[in-house]
Each structure stands twice: as structure tokens, then as C-alpha cells.
Amino acid sequence: MAEARNSIAAPMGMAGSNPRADMLTHIILVLGVLLFALPIWIVLMGSTHDAGTIGRGDVPLLPGAEAAANYSAVWSQGNMRRAGVPVSTMMFNSAIMALLITFGKIAISIISAYAVAFFAFPGRMLFFWAIFITLMLPVEVRIFPTFQVVSDLGLVNTYAGLIVPLIASATATLLFRQFFLTIPDELVEAAKMDGAGPIRFFKDVVLPLSATNTAALFVILFVYGWNQYLWPLLVTTSTHVETIMVGIVKMLGSQGDTEWHLVMATTVLALLPPVAIVILMQRWFVKGLVETEK
Amino acid sequence: MQRKAIFNNKLLPYLLLAPQLVITFVFFFWPAGEALWYSFIRQDAFGISKQFVWFENFTDLFADPLYHQVILNTVIFSAAVTALAMSFALGFAVLADRHIRGKDGYRTLLIWPYAVAPAIAAILYIFLFHPDIGLIGRALKAAGIAWNYTLNGKQAMFVVVLAAAWKQVSYNFLFFLAGLQSIPRSVLEAAAIDGASPLHRFRTVIFPLLSPTTFFLLVINITYAFFDTFGIIDALTKGGPGNATQTLIYRAYIDGRVNLDLGSSSAQSVVLMIAVMALTLVQFRFIDRKVHY
Numbered sequence: 162m163a164e165a166r167n168s169i170a171a172p173m174g175m176a177g178s179n180p181r182a183d184m185l186t187h188i189i190l191v192l193g194v195l196l197f198a199l200p201i202w203i204v205l206m207g208s209t210h211d212a213g214t215i216g217r218g219d220v221p222l223l224p225g226a227e228a229a230a231n232y233s234a235v236w237s238q239g240n241m242r243r244a245g246v247p248v249s250t251m252m253f254n255s256a257i258m259a260l261l262i263t264f265g266k267i268a269i270s271i272i273s274a275y276a277v278a279f280f281a282f283p284g285r286m287l288f289f290w291a292i293f294i295t296l297m298l299p300v301e302v303r304i305f306p307t308f309q310v311v312s313d314l315g316l317v318n319t320y321a322g323l324i325v326p327l328i329a330s331a332t333a334t335l336l337f338r339q340f341f342l343t344i345p346d347e348l349v350e351a352a353k354m355d356g357a358g359p360i361r362f363f364k365d366v367v368l369p370l371s372a373t374n375t376a377a378l379f380v381i382l383f384v385y386g387w388n389q390y391l392w393p394l395l396v397t398t399s400t401h402v403e404t405i406m407v408g409i410v411k412m413l414g415s416q417g418d419t420e421w422h423l424v425m426a427t428t429v430l431a432l433l434p435p436v437a438i439v440i441l442m443q444r445w446f447v448k449g450l451v452e453t454e455k
Numbered sequence: 456m457q458r459k460a461i462f463n464n465k466l467l468p469y470l471l472l473a474p475q476l477v478i479t480f481v482f483f484f485w486p487a488g489e490a491l492w493y494s495f496i497r498q499d500a501f502g503i504s505k506q507f508v509w510f511e512n513f514t515d516l517f518a519d520p521l522y523h524q525v526i527l528n529t530v531i532f533s534a535a536v537t538a539l540a541m542s543f544a545l546g547f548a549v550l551a552d553r554h555i556r557g558k559d560g561y562r563t564l565l566i567w568p569y570a571v572a573p574a575i576a577a578i579l580y581i582f583l584f585h586p587d588i589g590l591i592g593r594a595l596k597a598a599g600i601a602w603n604y605t606l607n608g609k610q611a612m613f614v615v616v617l618a619a620a621w622k623q624v625s626y627n628f629l630f631f632l633a634g635l636q637s638i639p640r641s642v643l644e645a646a647a648i649d650g651a652s653p654l655h656r657f658r659t660v661i662f663p664l665l666s667p668t669t670f671f672l673l674v675i676n677i678t679y680a681f682f683d684t685f686g687i688i689d690a691l692t693k694g695g696p697g698n699a700t701q702t703l704i705y706r707a708y709i710d711g712r713v714n715l716d717l718g719s720s721s722a723q724s725v726v727l728m729i730a731v732m733a734l735t736l737v738q739f740r741f742i743d744r745k746v747h748y
Contacts, residue, residue: 182653186550187557193547194564197621200579203590207582220582220590269474276471281461288472295483297735301682301704302727305711305720306486306493326482329475342458349460359462388572390686391708406574410690413578421588428578435570443563450626451633 201432208232208425215421231426240412240423248427251405256434258323258393258404259386265328266382267375274337275363279349289338296331300392308395318399327392333378336452340374341367377449380442384435405431487728493721512722521698522706529702532616533680539620540676541669544627549657551628552635562632569625573686580618580691604692608699611692615700618691619684626679627672634668635661674738681730703727 202222207215210225239245276282277289300307307326316322344367352362390406397403403411409427413419439446497508516522551561571579584592586603595602604610638661646660662669685704688694694701694709701709707727711720 183553183555186553186555190547190550190561190565193543194561197565197568197624200583200621203582204579215588218588218593220588220593269478272471273475276468278458279461280464280468282465282468285468288476291479291484292475295479297732298483298487298728299682299731301685302707302724302731303483303486303490304708305717305724306489307482309489310482310486325478329478329483334475344458346458346460349458349462353460353462359464359467362462384570388570388574388686390572390574390689394689395712406572406686409578410574410686413581413690421582424578425582428575432571432575435572436567439570440563440567443566447562447566447629450629 204425204428207422208429210422212420212422215425227422231422232430235423235426235430239408240420240427245412246400246403246408248405248408248430250401251403251408252430252434254320254402255387255405255431257320258389259383259434261320261324262327262386262389263379263382265324266330266333267378269328270330270333271337271368271371271375274334274341275359275367277334278338278341279359279362292329292331292334294331295329300327304391304395311396316396318397318402320402322396323393323402323404327386327389330382333382336374336378337371340371344370373445374449376442376445377452380438380446381450383438387435490721490724490728493717494725496721497718508718512718513725516719516722516726524698525701525703525706528612528698528700529681532612532619532684532700532702533677535616536619536623536680536684537673537676539616540623541627541672543620544624544672545631545665545669547624547628548631548635549661552632565628566625568622569629571622573619573622573684574690576618576622577615577687577690580614580621584614584617606696608696611696611700615684615688615691618687619680622687623676623679627676630668630672631665634665638664671738674734678731678734681727681734703730 203220206221206224208231209228210219210221211227211230214221214225235248237247237249239247239251273288273292277285311317311322311326314322316325348366349362352366357365388406389404390410393404393407397407405427409424409431412424412427494512495507495509497506497511498504547565551558551565568576581589583589584602584604586592586596586605592602592604601607602610604614642660642664643656646656651659681702682704684702685708688700688702688705692700694705703723704727707720707723710716710723714720
């Protein structure tokens, strides 16, 4: 829609017709892009220098010669001075957490939305509201009692403890339900006439139709899962389940004897997976984000 | 709302709902109920005796000058983050909506900070503003300014606000861009034919038509500043110096985790729950009325 509109002429009646205004637009947008990119450029360049350069406060803006040394050090050993966990271990833990949260949320949300949209049964609206109301209970407002429950279940320092309490999703359920309500009745009737039951219909019709929504949710939920900080901070005390977000903040320490060049290399590694997914799956992400929230 | 064509199985829908409901009850409703219950309980220092104290935890909380400061911090922080993140995003969106070359490229280059974790955003801002190793921090010191956000509370607030706003611009940008693109061309053309200047057109035509998006983002940004910025504060300032950057969520964490004050921490959780409920209700009232476009 937007494409069609913009291909005709200038939306605000001034662009295209006014080269000076266009130039100004480009200049401001480039400045905006640089404003966003500057901190990333600093860590990217800093991560290729040695401890002395960063420690002196030189803030190098050009690449140095220590990239291989720094990255291999953090990847295999982490922050040695703090008896740190290798970044590879923390990245693995974060990947497990992010992927299982993503698939878990999508899986349980798509089936519960299917139940609410395609069946009539006693308690349907009650259950729907029970799921809906969790929107008002983000993990941040119920951290300690939730920690207590996880601890009573013996799940502290386990992947299950990290993941399961976060995989209920009102947002995903609402999105799928909304989408399911747009599937034409004729399709359901046709399937029933062909003798397809609800499980067949789900597998052969509903799942394939939901591919775009699922891709969009994948991006949003992966970013959510990878970037979790408060919950892993509470529920993991052992290094073998430490995630990258918790680990990198620990690396900062008291900022007196921080090995800044290693923090920089770890920062680059920690932000790479979610940023890559957002950029590579941009088309689905943009569509999904705007539709999920509305 | 229910569709007409449905399946008639009796047991299946319950089985399909079961995983979501079990998790919701065990990890959402049960803990939320416990927080509510403990907010009315006082435990002695050794955790031996418990006493039902009605609203004493709440009255103590709201009588505490420190909590007043934390509320004030949260208001300043949220207002500044929301204003900064939304105005920059609106500016970029208006420009990126113009018919210019390379607009898709700009969009890509402006949305990626969405994927940066709050804790990572904080670390990026350490490398900008640290008095000894930060690019801008050192420049400020070289210019003769007594810059050290680890000692100066106002400077600390300034840096956490910038880091939090920086991360949120891309989200707002996407929604403003979608809002702008949904404004009918005919409206814009009519305004242009009337000869209004671009700025005048923006103020009288475009901005009012964007009001549903603006309102929606207002709620989302306040929610973000309240709840999703824990990692930024923890990595950058740990709430300090003093209590200068403690927000409501950070204080609840400190009282529960560090001070082990279950009653007060639970009361604070309940306050936060009420805040998030109010925000969610406002947001959904808006959805009912979003007939503007």
C-alpha cells in the first residue's frame, strides 16, 4: 500500500520537487543513522585493541591488531581475571533460552488460540480472559514470588527454571486468535465435509496459513528471550547456566579493574544474534510488530 | 466473538488450552496472589513469626522519604525517556516517509537498535560517557566540565535516560512510519493544494491524524520506562550514586533481593501491578476507540 502511494508522487507535496529539501532530509537521516551507529562503531573498533589502549582512554576509532587475540580469549576463556565463564558457554545458554522461549510461546499460544477460536465449550471466555489478564502481570512485578515457586519446584539453576515461567504468552495468543477469526467459515465447512477432523484441519490448513504470523512472532520473541536480564539474574547462580546478558554485566565488575577490551569483544558477540535476525527477517518483523501491538 | 463454523469435540479444546493455563496459573496467578498476600504480612527479622498487619506495609512505604524520591526519579526518568524517544522517532519517521532515494535503506539502518538488549545499551553508553574511557565523557572533562556520572546523581540520570531513549527510538519510529503511511493521500493532496506550508500542514493535518499512534506509543513508552529498563540501570549505575537513579522496579528488587524485606517488596510489587493494570486498561480503551484511521 505504502509502495503504491509513494511511487506515484511526493506524499507531502514537497519531496522530489524540491532538491534542497531532499538534500536536507538526507543529511538529517544520515546524522540519525550515525547517531545510532556511533556506540556500536566504538565497541567494534575497541574490541580490536589491547587492554592498555582502552585503559588509557584513547578510544580508538580505527581497527587495531588484537581482534583475533581478544575474540578467541573471550570465546574460549571469558574474563580470566574474574574466573569468568567462556563466552561460548554463555552464548550457548542464551541461544537455548531464546529458542526454547520462542518455540514454547508459539507452540502453546497457537494451540490455545485454536481452542478458543474453533471450539465452543463451557468456560471458553473465562479461560480466554485468564490468558489475557497475564498481560498485566509482567515478570518484573512478580519476581520474588515467582522465584519462590521456581525454587519450591527445585528448578533454580536449570534450563527449565529459566525458560518455563516465561513461555505463557497473551500477546501471541491474541495475535493468533485474531488471525484465526479471519479464516473463512467456508474453509472450515469444506474441511468438515471432506471428513477432516480438527487436528487434520489444524495441520493441513491453519498451520500453513499462519506461517507469516509465526515468522513475525519468531523475530519478536527471539529478541525478547535473548535479551532477558532480570529473570536469569535471579534464577541462575551457577555458572553453567549463566546467560550472556548476566555474564557481561558481571564482567563489568566494579569498574575499577575492568578489562574493557574484553567487555567490548563480548558486547559485539552478545548483540550480533538478535540484530542479525531483525535485519535479515526485517520484512516479517516490521509487519508483525505493527500488527501484534494493534 | 465467536466464529460460526466450529468443531464439536468436547475434550480436545481443554487439552489444547492446558499447557498455557497450567503455566499461567503456576507462574502467574499463584505468585501474583502470593505477592498480594505477603503485602499484608509482616515477618520478624528471623523469619519465625508472621503477623497480618493490614495496610501497614503500604502506609510505611508511602511514609518513607526514600520511596518518595524513588517515585520522583521514576516520573522524571519515564517522562524524559518518553519525550526524547518519541520526538526523535517522529522526526525520523516524517523524513523517512518522504519520497526520497534509499528510504528502505534508512529504515533498516534505523530499526536495528530494537534488537539491542537493555543491558547492552547500558554498556554501549558506558563507552560513550565513562569519565576515563568514554569518548564523550573524556571530551567533556577535557572541556573543563566536572564530568563523572558515577559520582554525580544528575549526570547519572542523564546517561540512563539517554541509553533508555536511544534503545526505544527504533520501536517508535516503526509505528510512526506505519501511521504516516496509512494517512490517505487525498487528505495530504488537499492540504497541499490549499497552499499550506509543510510545517503548517504537519501541525494541522498530519499530527492530528497521527494522534491514535501517538497515544498508543505514549502508553507503551511509559510501560517500557517503568518495567523494561531494569537492565540499563543495573548495568550503568546500580541505582546510584546514592539513590539518584533508583526507579520503582529497581527499588523493589533492592528491597527483596538485597534487604530481604519481604513485606515491603511485596507491597511494592502490588503497587507496580496496579500501575501496569492502569496502563493496560488505558491502552485497551484506546484500541476500542481507534476509529481515526
